Amino acid sequence: MSKLMSLLFETNAFKVAEENNPFWYTSGKIGPYFINADYLYGSEQDSKDLLAFIDQELENESKTDIPEHIFKKVLDHYNTNEIYKYVIDQMKEYIETNIGVENVDYISGGERRDWYFSNIMAYLLNKPHVTIYKDLTTVVSNSDFTSSEPVSSIEGKNFLHLADLLNQSASFTRAWIPAIKNLGSSIVWSIFAVDRMQGGTETLTNDGVKVHSLLQIDDSLFTTAKELGVINDEQLTMLREFKKDPDGSMKQFLIDHPEFIENAKKSDNPKTVKRVNTLIEQNIYGIN
Numbered sequence: 001m002s003k004l005m006s007l008l009f010e011t012n013a014f015k016v017a018e019e020n021n022p023f024w025y026t027s028g029k030i031g032p033y034f035i036n037a038d039y040l041y042g043s044e045q046d047s048k049d050l051l052a053f054i055d056q057e058l059e060n061e062s063k064t065d066i067p068e069h070i071f072k073k074v075l076d077h078y079n080t081n082e083i084y085k086y087v088i089d090q091m092k093e094y095i096e097t098n099i100g101v102e103n104v105d106y107i108s109g110g111e112r113r114d115w116y117f118s119n120i121m122a123y124l125l126n127k128p129h130v131t132i133y134k135d136l137t138t139v140v141s142n143s144d145f146t147s148s149e150p151v152s153s154i155e156g157k158n159f160l161h162l163a164d165l166l167n168q169s170a171s172f173t174r175a176w177i178p179a180i181k182n183l184g185s186s187i188v189w190s191i192f193a194v195d196r197m198q199g200g201t202e203t204l205t206n207d208g209v210k211v212h213s214l215l216q217i218d219d220s221l222f223t224t225a226k227e228l229g230v231i232n233d234e235q236l237t238m239l240r241e242f243k244k245d246p247d248g249s250m251k252q253f254l255i256d257h258p259e260f261i262e263n264a265k266k267s268d269n270p271k272t273v274k275r276v277n278t279l280i281e282q283n284i285y286g287i288n
Contacts, residue, residue, distance in 0.1 A: 004090055004214055007083055009230050013039035019234040028278030030250050032238045037165040037194040038113045042081040054112050063139055064148045067131045071119040071145040078120050092124050099189050101125050105157035108132055110176045118162040136179045155184040166192040169200035177207055251285040
C-alpha cells in the first residue's frame with residue numbers, strides 16, 4: 001500500500017458510510033462514501049482553517065493581494081506539516097516524471113481549494129501562477145508571489161492546472177478552461193490529488209486536457225480499506241456495487257429500505273431535509 005493511500009485514511013479524507021445508512025450528497029443523490037481530498041492539507045481542521053482564511057481574504061482583500069497572502073500561508077504550512085509536505089512533494093515528483101517541468105509555461109488554480117496545491121507548486125517548480133476566480137477574472141503572479149497583477153492576455157502558452165479532486169469536471173468546463181482560453185492560451189494538463197473516477201477524465205480529455213492524478217477511487221482502494229479494518233464486508237460490497245452502477249445501486253437500496261427516506265425527512269439537520277426534498281421533487285431515481 002502506498003503512503004499516499006494510507007494518508008487518505010489517516011486524514012479521514014476517505015470516509016465510508018455505515019451499512020444501510022448512505023450519505024446524502026448536495027445534489028439530492030445518496031452514496032456510500034465521501035472524499036474530501038482537501039484534508040490532505042494535513043487534517044480536516046487544517047483544511048477548514050485554510051478555507052476560512054481564504055473566505056476572509058475573498059471578502060476583505062483585493063484580488064491582486066490574495067494570491068500572495070495565500071501563498072505565504074501554504075508555504076508556512078508546507079514547511080511545518082509533514083503530511084502536506086509529503087503530498088506536495090509526491091505531486092511535484094509526479095509532474096517532473098510524467099509531464100516534464102520544461103514543457104509547462106504556467107501553473108493555474110481556481111477558486112478555492114485548487115489553491116491548496118497550485119500556489120505552492122508554482123513556487124517549487126519556479127513557474128508563474130495564474131489565479132482564476134469564479135467570475136473568470138485572472139491574476140498573474142511570479143513564482144514567489146512577490147508581484148501580482150490582473151491579466152487579460154497570455155498568448156499561446158501551455159498551462160498545468162492543479163486541483164484537489166476530480167468529480168465530473170464541472171468547474172473546468174464552466175470556468176477554468178474558458179478563463180485560460182480568454183487569455184489566449186490553453187490548459188494542456190491537469191493534475192489532481194484524487195480522481196473519483198466518475199467521468200471527469202473523459203470530459204476533460206474531450207476538451208483537450210491531459211488528466212493526471214495521484215490517487216484513484218477504485219477497487220484497490222476499497223480492498224485496502226477492508227484489509228486495514230477501516231470498513232467491513234458489508235461496506236465493501238456497498239462500495240463495489242456503487243462503483244459499478246451508482247444510480248442503479250442506490251435506487252435498489254431505496255427500494256429495499258423505504259424507511260430511509262421517511263427517516264431523513266424527519267432529520268434535525270436542515271441540509272439533510274433539503275436534500276431529501278430535492279430527491280423527492282426531482283424523482284432522481286425514478287421510484288414511484
